[in-house]
Amino acid sequence: xxxxxxxxxxxxxxxxxxxxxxxxxxxxxxxxxxxxxxxxxxxxxxxxxxxxxxxxxxxxxxxxxxxxxxxxxxxxxxxxxxxxxxxxxxxxxxxxxxxxxxxxxxxxxxxxxxxxxxxxxxxxxxxxxxxxxxxxxxxxxxxxxxxxxxxxxxxxxxxxxxxxxxxxxxxxxxxxxxxxxxxxxxxxxxxxxxxxxxxxxxxxxxxxxxxxxxxxxxxxxxxxxxxxxxxxxxxxxxxxxxxxxxxxxxxxxxxxxxxxxxxxxxxxxxxxxxxxxxxxxxxxxxxxxxxxxxxxxxxxxxxxxxxxxxxxxxxxxxxxxxxxxxxxxxxxxxxxxxxxxxxxxxxxxxxxxxxxxxxxxxxxxxxxxxxxx
Amino acid sequence: xxxxxxxxxxxxxxxxxxxxxxxxxxxxxxxxxxxxxxxxxxxxxxxxxxxxxxxxxxxxxxxxxxxxxxxxxxxxxxxxxxxxxxxxxxxxxxxxxxxxxxxxxxxxxxxxxxxxxxxxxxxxxxxxxxxxxxxxxxxxxxxxxxxxxxxxxxxxxxxxxxxxxxxxxxxxxxxxxxxxxxxxxxxxxxxxxxxxxx
Ligand SMILES: [Zn+2]
Numbered sequence: 001x002x003x004x005x006x007x008x009x010x011x012x013x014x015x016x017x018x019x020x021x022x023x024x025x026x027x028x029x030x031x032x033x034x035x036x037x038x039x040x041x042x043x044x045x046x047x048x049x050x051x052x053x054x055x056x057x058x059x060x061x062x063x064x065x066x067x068x069x070x071x072x073x074x075x076x077x078x079x080x081x082x083x084x085x086x087x088x089x090x091x092x093x094x095x096x097x098x099x100x101x102x103x104x105x106x107x108x109x110x111x112x113x114x115x116x117x118x119x120x121x122x123x124x125x126x127x128x129x130x131x132x133x134x135x136x137x138x139x140x141x142x143x144x145x146x147x148x149x150x151x152x153x154x155x156x157x158x159x160x161x162x163x164x165x166x167x168x169x170x171x172x173x174x175x176x177x178x179x180x181x182x183x184x185x186x187x188x189x190x191x192x193x194x195x196x197x198x199x200x201x202x203x204x205x206x207x208x209x210x211x212x213x214x215x216x217x218x219x220x221x222x223x224x225x226x227x228x229x230x231x232x233x234x235x236x237x238x239x240x241x242x243x244x245x246x247x248x249x250x251x252x253x254x255x256x257x258x259x260x261x262x263x264x265x266x267x268x269x270x271x272x273x274x275x276x277x278x279x280x281x282x283x284x285x286x287x288x289x290x291x292x293x294x295x296x297x298x299x300x301x302x303x304x305x306x307x308x309x310x311x312x313x314x315x316x317x318x319x320x321x322x323x324x325x326x327x328x329x330x331x332x333x334x335x336x337x338x339x340x341x342x343x344x345x346x347x348x349x350x351x352x353x354x355x356x357x358x359x360x361x362x363x364x365x366x367x368x369x370x371x372x373x
Numbered sequence: 374x375x376x377x378x379x380x381x382x383x384x385x386x387x388x389x390x391x392x393x394x395x396x397x398x399x400x401x402x403x404x405x406x407x408x409x410x411x412x413x414x415x416x417x418x419x420x421x422x423x424x425x426x427x428x429x430x431x432x433x434x435x436x437x438x439x440x441x442x443x444x445x446x447x448x449x450x451x452x453x454x455x456x457x458x459x460x461x462x463x464x465x466x467x468x469x470x471x472x473x474x475x476x477x478x479x480x481x482x483x484x485x486x487x488x489x490x491x492x493x494x495x496x497x498x499x500x501x502x503x504x505x506x507x508x509x510x511x512x513x514x515x516x517x518x519x520x521x522x523x524x525x526x527x528x529x530x531x532x533x534x535x536x537x538x539x540x541x542x543x544x545x546x547x548x549x550x551x552x553x554x555x556x557x558x559x560x561x562x563x564x565x566x567x568x569x570x571x
Contacts, residue, residue, distance in 0.1 A: 146557065147558060150559040161488055178528060179492065179528055
């Protein structure tokens with residue numbers, strides 16, 4: 001995929017910024033707070049429907065304005081044009097339109113502009129809680145499969161409905177055993193869809209991750225990523241079995257769920273453990289190894305997405321060269337060059353790394369972007 | 374707002390309370406009505422009054438009607454062995470337009486949604502179960518293809534189980550008349566799963 005151009009309106013400190021991108025590496029440099037990362041956020045919003053930074057949509061609107069809008073023009077690897085416009089008006093909901101239609105839901109555009117983001121903010125994937133790893137896997141699979149994205153949205157809705165019913169039961173205001181059985185069955189079915197897809201994905205992804213860790217991150221240790229679904233034994237991961245097991249777990253937990261008024265089982269409690277040298281990376285990895293693991297995961301994400309979508313993802317690197325040593329930086333840049341991925345890089349200092357010949361440079365200051373030599 | 378009148382604002386307020394009408398559109402509609410002849414506006418307000426006075430629920434199928442039972446429920450030409458269950462009166466309209474369905478209907482007036490406080494007792498589900506007597510052979514569930522519709526479908530199927538009636542649901546799949554390549558991937562994925570032998 002190749003982004004031709006982007007227009008940012010009222011996004012953070014950009015009032016109206018229009019950029020024509022280079023086809024290879026695009027370097028955005030400037031001091032902190034000048035609006036260079038916002039360009040990457042805009043690309044992420046157009047591709048993933050949300051930014052990779054923890055901000056609400058309202059928080060993205062420029063002070064004094066009441067909406068933001070991002071318009072992107074792109075072409076696929078086989079030269080098919082693709083346009084997408086995402087706008088958000090204060091107090092409203094996101095309005096999304098693309099070459100495929102108007103009034104789209106986020107899941108309709110996710111995956112159309114395949115994107116891999118690497119930002120120091122993602123260190124929680126190897127460092128943090130299970131939900132950080134689930135978020136990584138869910139975001140990746142949503143880009144890989146529309147069906148997965150839809151099942152994930154359904155899971156969220158089913159859980160909200162089931163938790164609402166359980167909360168009413170706890171308060172003894174209302175409880176319909178038939179409805180509870182229906183929601184439990186539905187959770188088991190949808191849970192099985194998600195768990196079987198996560199399991200199949202991690203089977204394919206683990207070797208890609210191991211290879212990426214060895215070559216790009218230059219890590220010498222044996223690494224792995226292993227699925228740990230909640231209340232399911234890894235040995236029995238067939239869709240029918242999983243639904244059966246989830247139903248049995250529901251039966252066991254029924255009393256406690258009613259007492260506590262909340263759902264206590266399901267794929268929203270899954271984890272995937274990242275292993276280094278035989279131990280969980282969370283406890284065992286050094287600072288440097290955490291960085292290498294993250295690069296390995298993200299490089300593997302890139303390769304996995306490229307193969308499954310038959311489309312080269314775009315790489316977004318937010319201020320990573322201040323965190324990486326020279327050798328790891330060089331390896332990352334070499335991977336980009338070999339894969340011919342269009343890449344968007346932010347850096348405070350454009351001499352921080354040796355960017356490939358032919359890179360396009362953009363200087364950011366006070367919410368404006370100027371192309372430079 | 375000193376430059377407008379209380380009467381205008383009252384109408385704007387009412388229009389803006391309608392589904393999918395924003396304040397801007399509400400104001401445009403109010404100004405449009407102001408420019409119409411008195412007669413048109415009088416007919417408009419009379420029609421609104423009649424709507425509420427004359428239209429009620431059919432006591433059998435709960436569709437809107439002026440005559441109870443409604444024309445469909447009282448027609449001798451309809452097949453009384455099949456009942457098609459829908460969420461809203463609008464859905465009856467959609468299925469009638471196909472001209473293919475000759476059975477009866479049952480309107481639930483919503484879907485189960487505990488989050489919004491809508492339980493089975495808030496819908497016409499008990500009334501449906503009571504309708505399924507000897508002559509009814511099949512109940513078709515034609516609810517919206519979303520989480521709430523699915524929950525309602527399963528709940529009704531469960532409630533009808535003891536009655537030994539055939540319960541079916543409408544298929545979900547690829548729209549006819551469009552090329553396969555334009556079908557959305559999630560729909561296509563489900564359609565593949567529920568493939569049938571030819
Ligand atoms: Zn009727």
